[in-house]
Amino acid sequence: MRGRNTSFGYTTAKYILILYLVVALFSPVLVGDKRLLCSSDDGITFPFISGGHLSDSTYGTSKNAWCIMPLIPYAPGNMDTAAQQGAKPFDFSNAKSLRYMHWLGTDRLGRDVLSGIIYGTATAFKIGFFSVFLSFLIGVTFGMSAAYFGDNKWRLNIIQWIFGLCTLTLSTYYLWYEFLIFNVDVFRFVIYLFLIVFCIVAVNRYILHHVKSKIIAIPLDTLVMKLIEIRKSIPGLFLLLSLIVLFPKPSLWNIVIVISLLMWSEFARFARAETLAVKEETYIQSARVFGFYSMRIIFIHILPNILPTLLVVICFSISSAIILESSLSFLGIGLPVEEISWGKLLAEGRNMKLWWLVVFPGFAIFTVVLCLNVIAAHFQNIGPQRN
Amino acid sequence: MLIYVIKKVMLIVPTVIMVMVLAFFLSKLVPGDAAESLITLQGVLPQSSNANQVYQNNYIQLHLDKPDFYVSIQPDFYPENLNEVLSPTKRKEIKTFLQQKYGFEQVLQYFKDRDAFVNKLPEILLDTTVSFQHRSKLASSRSLLFISSIDEIGNVLDSLSTLPRLLLQYEYQALNTSFDNLKNEKKVSYFPKIIWHGTNNQFHLWVSGLFTGNWGISIKDGRSVLDKIASAISWTLLLLLLNLIITILIAIPTGVLSGFKVGGYFDKVSNVFWLILYSMPVFWLASMLIIYFTSDAYGSWMDIFPPPGSWVIHEDMGFLEKAGHFSSQLVLPVICLVANDIAYLSRLTRNNIIFQKMKGFVMMAKAKGLDDRKVLLRHILPNAMIPIVTIIAGSIPAGLSGSLIIEVIFNIPGMGRLMYDSIYSADWNVVFGILIIISFCTIIFLLLADLLYGWLNPKIKLS
Numbered sequence: 001m002r003g004r005n006t007s008f009g010y011t012t013a014k015y016i017l018i019l020y021l022v023v024a025l026f027s028p029v030l031v032g033d034k035r036l037l038c039s040s041d042d043g044i045t046f047p048f049i050s051g052g053h054l055s056d057s058t059y060g061t062s063k064n065a066w067c068i069m070p071l072i073p074y075a076p077g078n079m080d081t082a083a084q085q086g087a088k089p090f091d092f093s094n095a096k097s098l099r100y101m102h103w104l105g106t107d108r109l110g111r112d113v114l115s116g117i118i119y120g121t122a123t124a125f126k127i128g129f130f131s132v133f134l135s136f137l138i139g140v141t142f143g144m145s146a147a148y149f150g151d152n153k154w155r156l157n158i159i160q161w162i163f164g165l166c167t168l169t170l171s172t173y174y175l176w177y178e179f180l181i182f183n184v185d186v187f188r189f190v191i192y193l194f195l196i197v198f199c200i201v202a203v204n205r206y207i208l209h210h211v212k213s214k215i216i217a218i219p220l221d222t223l224v225m226k227l228i229e230i231r232k233s234i235p236g237l238f239l240l241l242s243l244i245v246l247f248p249k250p251s252l253w254n255i256v257i258v259i260s261l262l263m264w265s266e267f268a269r270f271a272r273a274e275t276l277a278v279k280e281e282t283y284i285q286s287a288r289v290f291g292f293y294s295m296r297i298i299f300i301h302i303l304p305n306i307l308p309t310l311l312v313v314i315c316f317s318i319s320s321a322i323i324l325e326s327s328l329s330f331l332g333i334g335l336p337v338e339e340i341s342w343g344k345l346l347a348e349g350r351n352m353k354l355w356w357l358v359v360f361p362g363f364a365i366f367t368v369v370l371c372l373n374v375i376a377a378h379f380q381n382i383g384p385q386r387n
Numbered sequence: 388m389l390i391y392v393i394k395k396v397m398l399i400v401p402t403v404i405m406v407m408v409l410a411f412f413l414s415k416l417v418p419g420d421a422a423e424s425l426i427t428l429q430g431v432l433p434q435s436s437n438a439n440q441v442y443q444n445n446y447i448q449l450h451l452d453k454p455d456f457y458v459s460i461q462p463d464f465y466p467e468n469l470n471e472v473l474s475p476t477k478r479k480e481i482k483t484f485l486q487q488k489y490g491f492e493q494v495l496q497y498f499k500d501r502d503a504f505v506n507k508l509p510e511i512l513l514d515t516t517v518s519f520q521h522r523s524k525l526a527s528s529r530s531l532l533f534i535s536s537i538d539e540i541g542n543v544l545d546s547l548s549t550l551p552r553l554l555l556q557y558e559y560q561a562l563n564t565s566f567d568n569l570k571n572e573k574k575v576s577y578f579p580k581i582i583w584h585g586t587n588n589q590f591h592l593w594v595s596g597l598f599t600g601n602w603g604i605s606i607k608d609g610r611s612v613l614d615k616i617a618s619a620i621s622w623t624l625l626l627l628l629l630n631l632i633i634t635i636l637i638a639i640p641t642g643v644l645s646g647f648k649v650g651g652y653f654d655k656v657s658n659v660f661w662l663i664l665y666s667m668p669v670f671w672l673a674s675m676l677i678i679y680f681t682s683d684a685y686g687s688w689m690d691i692f693p694p695p696g697s698w699v700i701h702e703d704m705g706f707l708e709k710a711g712h713f714s715s716q717l718v719l720p721v722i723c724l725v726a727n728d729i730a731y732l733s734r735l736t737r738n739n740i741i742f743q744k745m746k747g748f749v750m751m752a753k754a755k756g757l758d759d760r761k762v763l764l765r766h767i768l769p770n771a772m773i774p775i776v777t778i779i780a781g782s783i784p785a786g787l788s789g790s791l792i793i794e795v796i797f798n799i800p801g802m803g804r805l806m807y808d809s810i811y812s813a814d815w816n817v818v819f820g821i822l823i824i825i826s827f828c829t830i831i832f833l834l835l836a837d838l839l840y841g842w843l844n845p846k847i848k849l850s
Contacts, residue, residue: 173460173579182486230405233833234826235788238806242822245810246416323668327792330670331807343670350674350796355685358678362671370666377662 010378013371020368023118024125031115033075038067073100074112076119076340081110089113089356105356107348113357117364120342123335124368127256127325128318134260135317139267140303140310146224146268147275148298152217160207161216164200171196224268231265240324241333250336255328259321270313274306281305308379315376319369326365388842395837399830406826407597411590414819415455420475421815422446424606443473449603450592454584457591462577464490468584483535488574493565500565501531504558521550537570597823603816607809612820615805620824621706622801626790627783629721634728635779642736646771647763649741657733665730669789673723673796680719692719695797720797724790728782735778739771746770773843781836784829 029036035047074080080087080102089105104113156164174196178189240258247254278284279302287297328334329343342361349357422445426433431441446452454468465485472478477498484494508529512522528543544563596602602612645654683690693716743749744767752762791803798804802821809817 169460170579177462177577182488226401226405229402230409233402233406233830234409234822235784235829237788237791237803238822238825241791241806241810242413242818245818246413248418319666326668327670331792331795333810346671346674350677353678353682353684355675355678358671358674362668362674365668366666366671369668370663373662373666 007378009374013374013378016367017371017375020121020371021125024121027118027122030070031072031074031076031118032070033073033078034070036068036070038065040065069099072103072112072115072118074102074115076111076116077338078112079110080106080112086110086352086354089360104360105354107354107357108352113345113360116340116345117342117361119340120345120361121364123252123339123341124322124325124365126252127259128321130253131256131259131263131321132314132317134256135263136267136310136314138260139264139269140271142224142227142264143268143271144275144298144302144306146221147272148279148294148302149220151219151221154218154220155215156218157207157211157213157215159211159213160204163203163207167196167200221272224272228265228268231262236262236324237327240328241331244328244334250334252335252339255325255334259324262324263317263321266313266317267310270310271306274309275302278302278305308382312376312379315372315379319372319376322365322368391841392838395834395841399834402830403827406830407594407823408590410819410822410826411593413822414815417813417815419813419815421449421606422451423475424813425449428606428609439474442475446473450589453592454582454588455590456588457584457586459582459584460579461582462488462574463580464488464574464577465580466491467582480535484569487535487537488577489537489569490572490574493569493572497562497565497569500558500562504562505529505532507558524550540566541570602820605809605814605817607812607814607817612816615817616802616820616824619800619802619805622799623787623790623794623803626717626720626724626793626799626801627786629717630724630728630786630790631779631783633721633725634732637725638729638732639736639775642733643740643763643768645733646737646740646744647759654737661730661733664726665734667726669723669727670792670796672726673719673793676719676722677796692716695719716797720793720799723793723796724786727789728786731782732775732779736771736775739775740767743767743771773840776843777836777840780839781833783832784825787825787828 023030038045038047086108087102087106087110089103091105092101102112102114104117106112174192178192240262243258243261244254284297284301287301292301325334326341326343326346329341330347332347335341335344342365345361346358346365349355349361422442423433425445426438426441429441429445431438452468452470452473454470466481469478469481469485472481480498481491481494485491505528508525511517511525514522524546528547531540531543534540534543544566547559548563600613602616604611605615641657645651645657648654677695679685679689680691681694695716740763749762749766752766753759757765787802790801791806793799794801794803795807802825806818806821809815809821
């Protein structure tokens, strides 16, 4: 697989993804029914930012006026009255001019498909990146600490155990009531937090130096593995659906949170396996001999070495986050009405029986997922070969 | 072997318990009140006079008056069990006062005096000897029933005190003292109180219901949840079985073929093809197949399959008869279901074959003079199949997730469709029943995959 073909696929996939990213970043400029920049007798204005007070007619009256228009002069939610009943894609016969053409057609309400796809790109990348970022944080923290500390590195004596469990319950209780039940008083909250942390540290120090009793280790690895197992024992889409209904209002960030609650286990699994392999390398051993802190070893010595493998998981996770989000929007759950996504366009196309509403948004999802898979396969092939 | 099996089975017990706890608390967090939705199902109008009584009966019958869990940790000024308050509006009111950290006793006393005061109002309001101005002032004090902000309550009470000849003297004094009491008893700090409720709690009753077959009823049509799931699960299992058979029949031969001759023409083409198929979102494929192949809009020869959603289910038909009746409709969903799985499994088989080919025993077999075909069939294939069999067993539950969206698109009355419909109609009993069933299935399949691996590969048991 390490031949010329793969690298060609990888380069192509990379450039296509970059193109998508550029489109996602510049989507408010590429698409819209407001002019970006107008020069009239009053001077230069930015209707795109300040609001579209400059209509077609006022623009036409001034003599030496010019303006810059967005590439596609249709906002995704706007209904073009001329193109109701669904204009066909690449249909030159009905268009006023090339600028006002619906390149990929419209739906039955006259909304432009291309502008919808471009706005959907931004939504898809937002959800992909943020949910992968969150699940990376959760999963890698869990996985790496589980593998590095193992089942018997964190040792506590029995008194510390009892004290620790009590403080854990108490702090959870206070945080829960302060945050969720009572109106949060930030000042008091900070004082509580400070007191709790201070008590825990002080009493722990005292116990450590003055009380001798039997020592039991925290089975960190077993706990994390159990957590992963619990997450794995509920199929993804079912868990996603039953979590998303808990939120009172639909929003993009709910989906990000729920998807990252779903995907952290994959990061944890891979990070754990990789850390277990890297842990035994000689440079980690020597770092330990030097007496470095565990945190320093984990973040400076281990993390950079497991990143190449995690890149594969990152690519797969972004694509699965995008697919999960579009499945949800396709089912009509999760995203608020004003948010546009590829899945929504697809669902609309299926209901309206218009092929261009199905083929083009679906093709956008397919291309992104394919590119991410190709890149992931590339990283898999060039990744470090460890046993 | 037996000890190994027992050990593995014991290990899933905490997982099962945690999943049940998770599902229970999720079901507690969803919006809506089951006792209230049941009222409309029973044919009682919410405005009618006996609705309150019916609600309270439902509330007790569904054990909603019991505490949530075995233990509760809560601030010391909280009541032992807030669920015991039967009236939903009163419960909500008490909660809003508790959130402002007012003591439970004082809140109850205030409610009592307030209700006494408001109940006396109509008498005065109908009394024509009282001036209209005073009556309207008193009438506005009915708003006490709806406000929970302490400042607003204080304002209303103050405005009443300016009445020249205070009417309802006795009730007003009582209300004022209990309000002052409430105001002065605002908690600043609160200590946790741990209360042990015993087995008479909602979680315990819910779990014992799960094991005795009492899963509650659907609030949509009043049928038992277990009944609904039982009639839906056969469709999902049918799809799963078809998916499994077709996937294995196509994926393993192609995987073996391309793994046998790595870098060959077939390998190259199939690699690209599987990658494309693997990246194809299921719902896109399904939508395109529906658009193009179920109507004659794009030429009469494209109209091959009946449109989805035309399932006619007669209850009297047998399951096989039903399946046979709709077999033409099952073609498209099964194509969509297998697409991703074939690609995944084929790639996996190929990689496993390549991995086994590098092992020493293959070299040995070749050195013995066996031809390639024999080496492949006798030596490589059995060894390569071990992880594949376990992965197939372990990925069956993932198929359940994949069939959800297919069932929704093609309108197949399986578990996924039931889940989707139940979420839309806020039928939480069914939703969390399905979640539990699906998780149990997943846990059991993962266990089976584990045991299968231990059985096929005895080396595992030793470590």
